[in-house]
Amino acid sequence: MEIVIHDSPQRLGEVAADAIAALLAADPTAVLGLATGSSPRPVYDALAARCERGEVSFAQARAFTLDEYVGLPADHPERYRNVIDADFVSRVDFAPGAVQGPDGLATDIPAACAEYEAAIVAAGGVDLQILGIGTDGHIAFNEPGSSLASRTRIKTLTRQTRLDNARFFDGDPQAVPQHCLTQGLATIMAARHIVLLATGRGKAEAVHHLAEGAVSAMWPATILQHHPHVSVLLDSAAASRLQ
Numbered sequence: 001m002e003i004v005i006h007d008s009p010q011r012l013g014e015v016a017a018d019a020i021a022a023l024l025a026a027d028p029t030a031v032l033g034l035a036t037g038s039s040p041r042p043v044y045d046a047l048a049a050r051c052e053r054g055e056v057s058f059a060q061a062r063a064f065t066l067d068e069y070v071g072l073p074a075d076h077p078e079r080y081r082n083v084i085d086a087d088f089v090s091r092v093d094f095a096p097g098a099v100q101g102p103d104g105l106a107t108d109i110p111a112a113c114a115e116y117e118a119a120i121v122a123a124g125g126v127d128l129q130i131l132g133i134g135t136d137g138h139i140a141f142n143e144p145g146s147s148l149a150s151r152t153r154i155k156t157l158t159r160q161t162r163l164d165n166a167r168f169f170d171g172d173p174q175a176v177p178q179h180c181l182t183q184g185l186a187t188i189m190a191a192r193h194i195v196l197l198a199t200g201r202g203k204a205e206a207v208h209h210l211a212e213g214a215v216s217a218m219w220p221a222t223i224l225q226h227h228p229h230v231s232v233l234l235d236s237a238a239a240s241r242l243q
């Protein structure tokens with residue numbers, strides 16, 4: 001696990017964007033894994049600017065998102081598919097249909113989860129996965145207690161995550177859906193390179209466990225200690241509990 005510390009979120013975004021641009025230069029058909037939320041936004045801003053300048057193209061690339069709330073209407077602004085479209089996909093040149101996400105409106109949820117896993121495998125797997133981390137150590141929506149061998153499935157969000165995400169729902173934790181579909185920890189571990197971003201003191205304890213804690217389902221991100229190629233991009237507040 002390599003750890004990079006910079007105090008400017010823009011600089012962290014450029015570091016991640018450099019990795020993605022290098023990947024696409026080597027293989028324009030690369031498969032990306034996209035996280036939603038505030039942590040990756042500087043990455044998406046940097047990539048959108050580079051795409052606009054003609055320095056990088058996603059025209060032949062594909063991407064898979066990590067997770068989705070269950071039951072939010074298709075036009076809900078906080079549906080993760082809509083968030084990632086607004087934050088990134090609509091700002092670059094992906095081909096129509098090149099970005100897929102778990103279907104939080106599926107009537108047969110186990111079948112939709114199995115189809116999603118199969119789609120990732122059929123695409124050749126994820127070359128570079130962008131991740132954030134929850135204050136409770138979740139990655140995607142694999143909350144504490146998630147199986148380290150898990151695959152895409154339905155999960156219940158913890159009270160902590162609903163509190164953390166209330167900021168996107170007019171401050172009301174009750175408005176945050178209770179359930180989500182999420183790639184599992186084993187799904188994420190199959191990505192060939194993982195780039196995790198975390199900023200702010202609120203992430204410091206989770207980052208400490210990620211890098212220095214015992215591997216445990218109670219801090220799901222610790223499974224990344226078993227991955228051969230993880231880059232962790234932090235500001236000094238998020239790094240403040242590292243030894």
Ligand code: F6R
Pocket residue numbers: 034035036037038039040066067131132133134138139140141
């Ligand atoms: C989002 C996701 C979550 C977030 C995490 C941190 O697709 O998978 O694990 O990465 O909740 O969220 P932010 O970045 O908003 O602090």
